[in-house]
Amino acid sequence: MTATTTTVAATRTYRDYDRPLWQRLFLTREMAIIGLLVIVSVIAALSVRGFSQPITLTFLLLDVMPILLIALPMTLIIITGEIDLSVASIVGLASVLTGVLIQAGVPFEVAALLAIVAGAIGGAINGFLVTVVGLPSLAVTIGTLALYRGLAIGLLGTTAVTDFPDFWTDLAKARMGNTNIPLVLFLFLALLVVFVVLLHFTPFGRGIYAIGRSSEAARFSGVRVERTKLILFVLAGTVSALAGVYYTLRYGSARGDNATGLELQVIAAVLLGGVSIFGGRGAIHGVIAGVLLIGVLASALRLANVTSDVINIITGVLLVLSVVSSSFLAWLRKRRRAPGGTPRVEASTAG
Amino acid sequence: MTTTPARGDAVAALELRDVEKSFGSVVALRSGSIEVHAGSIHALIGENGAGKSTLVKIVAGLYQRDAGVFRLGGVEVDFKSTAESKAAGVAVIYQEPTLFPDLSVTENVFMGRQPVGRFGRIDRKAMRAEVGSLFGRLGVAIDPDRPAEGLSIADQQVIEIAKAVSLDAKVLIMDEPTAALSGVEVDRLFQIARSLRDEGRALVFISHRFDEVFDLCDTVTVMRDGAYIATTAIADTSVDELVTQMVGREVTDLFPKQETVIGAPLLEVDGLNSAGVFHDITFTVRSGEIVGLAGLVGAGRSEVARAIFGVDAYDSGSVRLQGDAVPAKNPSEAMRRGLALVPEDRRKQGLVLEASVAGNVTLTIRNQLAKAGLITSGFENRAAQVWASRLEVKANALSTLAGTLSGGNQQKVVLGKWLATEPTVLIIDEPTRGIDVGTKAEVHRLLSELAGRGMGILMISSELPEVLGMADRVLVMREGRITAEIDRADATSENVMFAATHAEGAHS
Incomplete structure (x- = not known):
């Protein structure tokens, strides 16, 4: 403003980042969780008998696979500031649909495909109610949590369908060659790549973060807020149904109450992985670490003959601590940044 | 019982002298002064951004002053919160009251201080009796048992006033109370205001409508650019004098717009309507042209901008950009076609x-x-x-x-x-609100340069000097309608302000 230089002003160049690379890489919430995962794994390997056996890792991966799968779309939904509590019910519904269709003589491949389509429709219903009708996702998905679970149990009653083609049930548990790497891991890795690219390397993903940080500013910037959210709910329904088909094959049983309560484990893992429940913050690598941390803890404690109640308590405490610690850190940072009294309210309607 | 104390030696019910308030580098109030006496109605007027709201918020305890004197009934006070100001007998009635919609009228009046009967239960009978006598005194006919939901804004204001009176507020401040009221409702509000004055309370009335100021008030204080300008008895002043006091600043050449070649029409807005918000908005922005959209806060200017860009819906009318229709309610499409909106609320x-x-x-x-x-x-x-x-x-x-x-x-x-x-057309809503003088000049130079390169600019501004300095053409809106279109050569503070406040339109 001092020099009235004309069009080509003495332009300055800006640094891209105000923190050095190592800080940006390591001083993050995601890294803290990854570090915690490593520490807990090492401790478990050293002190819990049997934990370090390769077969333990295989079972661990097979067990957490549904959570890993569903955590991917759930991460995106929570980053936009919404939530989907109906995912476990969609797992159950997809499982039952697969079973019922098999019973009716439909080939497995067709049955599984139809179940996944049903999951997509279930997600679309959630998305419709949230974006078009404008209801809060918490209320909508509590409702559909009950609705989809009710449908699942209504369709099959208390019975179970256990008659699945051996080829597929074996495939769900199969390992690659002589290694202990489960084949289903590759399905997950494929989806992982898709979701990492979608969230971190596409304009769509940039929109997801903008919505979570300020949906109003996002709308004013031409982000299609409603459409984005609708797509995410459909993705969550689809992936949940896929997880439901896997779940059915893994345990060889289609039941109405399959995966009851799984939504809480998924959400717990996502939040533990550094995603803010208020939206706008989080990354996929943290979420993967969060899921694995919960899986490792559960697996190690089970091997150490700790009861599942205690495992739940420990997971719960960890989750609460992680949420509290992030709020605490934010509070600390704010105190350091603004020692004086900055105005809370900017005069919006000056007069 | 009219008790009008002799002015001068009497202690003012509310007195602010040389009060200052800044937010960071932005000075909201340079020198705010007002002296309001018991048993009088005092008008506070000024352009948007003159510092009226900041002053009121300091009195209400929402902001704390940086410097200056603030006395209530002669005693220096220092409110840290709205609760403290309420306890000291200050009540502020805002343009849009915030009642609890699900609670009854009575419960709203007694919110947070319900009379307690035996066993600590809320004494509903006492509540109802007091509201009954209160409404009787104010001449209000609202059923005290009905829920607040569905009440008109006028009724809600009356309830806020009743609340203030039941708290025995000595100073009542009404911040643009009539903006959303119909004629009959305004009359009723004025009756209540007069009876409160006659009870010996001090009232501050903020309004943009001169006829109301002259009808209701005894004294008027004018503010401009965050500072006190003058206080006059209503009987001794006129609309023209007040307008001059409100806008009368030395003409600066802080905002020079370069001469540009004004070309083909870029943005054509035709007959845009949105029920209750704006009506029959028709105008054109040409290449190389800056069109200023002036008016008071609440005239519907930002709403028009949002509708054009597609953030809000509209009922009828059309928006064209270089001849092609811009679809409604689709900001990303509007953006793709070359519209840009720098919105009002930056944060x-x-x-x-x-x-x-x-x-x-x-x-x-x-x-x-x-x-x-x-x-x-x-x-x-x-x-x-x-x-x-x-x-x-x-x-x-x-x-x-x-x-x-x-x-x-x-x-x-x-x-x-x-x-x-x-973009081919840039809509910019309050381009320089809340930013420092240096950056302001940079923004103005930039806008001028953009117009020079052929961009069409629609500039909404509440700052008259900005409008007069930058715009090739000034549109003035009042209560949802365009009331005047004035060329750069003819535009003056007075005729723009007049069109913004008077129904008849400008006399340019």
């Missing part, structure tokens, strides 16, 4: 405060930046670099969060993100 609508400078600048162009559908922070930083340096944004790095920048630099980031889309 809520203009920026994602938690995102970086780079993230904000590139949010609008993220689709163009992507190669084969993929985008990286490298692409974003390269694009943001261009705009940050072109606009001389003062920031540590491109990763600096937008929320930590000063107001002026935030506005530059918003401008950057919209100029990056290379």
Whole structure:
């Protein structure tokens, strides 16, 4: 403003980042969780008998696979500031649909495909109610949590369908060659790549973060807020149904109450992985670490003959601590940044 | 019982002298003064941004003054919260009251201080009796048992007033109470106001409507640019004198717009209507032209801008850009066709405060930046670099969060993100609100330069000097309608202000 230089002003160049690379890489919430995962794994390997056996890792991966799968779309939904509590019910519904269709003589491949389509429709219903009708996702998905679970149990009653083609049930548990790497891991890795690219390397993903940080500013910037959210709910329904088909094959049983309560484990893992429940913050690598941390803890404690109640308590405490610690850190940072009294309210309607 | 104390020697019910208030580098109030006596109705008038609201918020305990004297009934006070000001007998009635919709009228009046009967139960009988006598005294006919939901704004205000009276407020401040009222409702409000004055209370009445000021008030204080200008008895002044006091500042050449060649029409808005918000909005913005949209806060200017850009819906009418219809309710399409909107509320609508400078600048162009559908922070930083340096944004790095920048630099980031889309028409709502003088001049130079390159600009501004200095043509809105269109050569503070406040239109 001092020099009235004309069009080509003495332009300055800006640094891209105000923190050095190592800080940006390591001083993050995601890294803290990854570090915690490593520490807990090492401790478990050293002190819990049997934990370090390769077969333990295989079972661990097979067990957490549904959570890993569903955590991917759930991460995106929570980053936009919404939530989907109906995912476990969609797992159950997809499982039952697969079973019922098999019973009716439909080939497995067709049955599984139809179940996944049903999951997509279930997600679309959630998305419709949230974006078009404008209801809060918490209320909508509590409702559909009950609705989809009710449908699942209504369709099959208390019975179970256990008659699945051996080829597929074996495939769900199969390992690659002589290694202990489960084949289903590759399905997950494929989806992982898709979701990492979608969230971190596409304009769509940039929109997801903008919505979570300020949906109003996002709308004013031409982000299609409603459409984005609708797509995410459909993705969550689809992936949940896929997880439901896997779940059915893994345990060889289609039941109405399959995966009851799984939504809480998924959400717990996502939040533990550094995603803010208020939206706008989080990354996929943290979420993967969060899921694995919960899986490792559960697996190690089970091997150490700790009861599942205690495992739940420990997971719960960890989750609460992680949420509290992030709020605490934010509070600390704010105190350091603004020692004086900055105005809370900017005069919006000056007069 | 009219008790009018002799002025001068009597202690003022409310007195502020040379009160100052700044937010960071922005001075909201340079020198606010007012002296209101018991048993009188005192008008407080001034342009948008004159500092009236800041003054009221200090009296209400919402803000704390930086300097100056603030006395209530002769005693120096220092309110830390609204609760303290209420306890001291100050009541502020806002334009849009905030009642609890599900509670009854009575419960709303007694919110937070319900009379307690035996066993600590709420004494509903006592509550109802008191509300009954209160409403009787004020001459109000509202059923005390009905829920507040569905009451008109006028009735809600009356309930707020009843609440204030039941708290025995000595000073009542009404911040533009009549803005949303019909004629009959205004009459009733004035009756109540007069009876309160006759009870010996001090009333402050903020309004933009001169006829009401002259009808109701005894004294008038004018503010301008955050400072006290004059206090006069109503009987001794006139509309013309007040308008001159409100706008009368030395003409500066702070806002020179270059002469440009005004070309073909770019933005054509035809008969835009939105029930209850704006009506029959028709205008054109041409290439190289800056069209100023003036008017008071609440005249519907920002709403028109939002409807054109597609953030809000409208009922009828059409928007065309270079001859092609711009679809309604679709900001991303409007953007794609070359419209840009720098919105009114920078912090809520203009920026994602938690995102970086780079993230904000590139949010609008993220689709163009992507190669084969993929985008990286490298692409974003390269694009943001261009705009940050072109606009001389003062920031540590491109990763600096937008929320930590000063107001002026935030506005530059918003401008950057919209100029990056290379729009044909830029709609800019309050381009320089809340930013420092230096940046203000930079923004004005930039707008002028953009117009010079053939962009069409629609500039909404509540600052008259800005409108008069920058606009080739001034449109004035009042209560949802365009009431005047004045050419640059003919536009003066007086005729723009007149069109903004008077129904008859400008006499240019």
